[in-house]
Amino acid sequence: MTTKDPRAAGLASLAALVADETRAACLLALLDGRAWTAGELARHAGVAASTLSEHLGKLVAGGLLAEARQGRHRYVRLADARVAGLVEDLAAHMPPAAARRPVRTLRESSAGAAMARGRTCYDHLAGRLGIAVTDALTLRGLLRQDTGFALTDAGVEWFAAAGIPLDVPSRRPLARACLDWTERRPHLAGAAGAALCRHALDAGWCVRVGSARAVKVTPSGERELSALLGIPSSALR
Missing domain, CATH: 1.10.10.10 (Winged helix-like DNA-binding domain superfamily/Winged helix DNA-binding domain)
Incomplete structure (x- = not known):
């Protein structure tokens, strides 16, 4: 029994x-x-x-x-952020065919493209923009992904040097992987992801597009992200 x-x-x-x-x-x-x-x-x-x-x-x-x-x-x-992570994770596990609903208008097509290019996932960056930032942090040894997401000591110093305050100590993990539902790869979430997204919006690196979750990188954001992380402008558009 x-x-x-x-x-x-x-x-x-x-x-x-x-x-x-x-x-x-x-x-x-x-x-x-x-x-x-x-x-x-x-x-x-x-x-x-x-x-x-x-x-x-x-x-x-x-x-x-x-x-x-x-x-x-x-x-x-x-x-809270845990609920957001649950919803995003569930969305990322949808079969690809289920995630692609029929597009009826040009406006819907444009909105979908904007969401895939860059968006907020509750309080952090997602879409191709979120992946580009995550990859750049990892390539420069600021973020580790081999044993789960974790900021390195150099990563913590990078946030401080960039003028992006981290909420430490926090009830949230400093860095957490969030599976991106359009890219099917993890992007940076957690306190570090939230701090970076908040700074990007406050500093004018990114602006919201319409009333949706979509965001786009501004010309000043392209310059800053290129200078700070070496991300080419073509990856941000």
């Missing part, structure tokens, strides 16, 4: 929370790191506000979302 793992029921409940297309659409939208109103998410998911409210209640109760009320509006966001 075998004894069922006591975690099985909890894992099944968690999987059930994500295994709904409307809830999945909300989780993916919230990977931009912002707080969304229930109305915004309802329009994004293409469902009625009353239907969306029920879904949000389940996600909040399940610990995947955090909510706050301001006046008449209900705002929700991903509960």
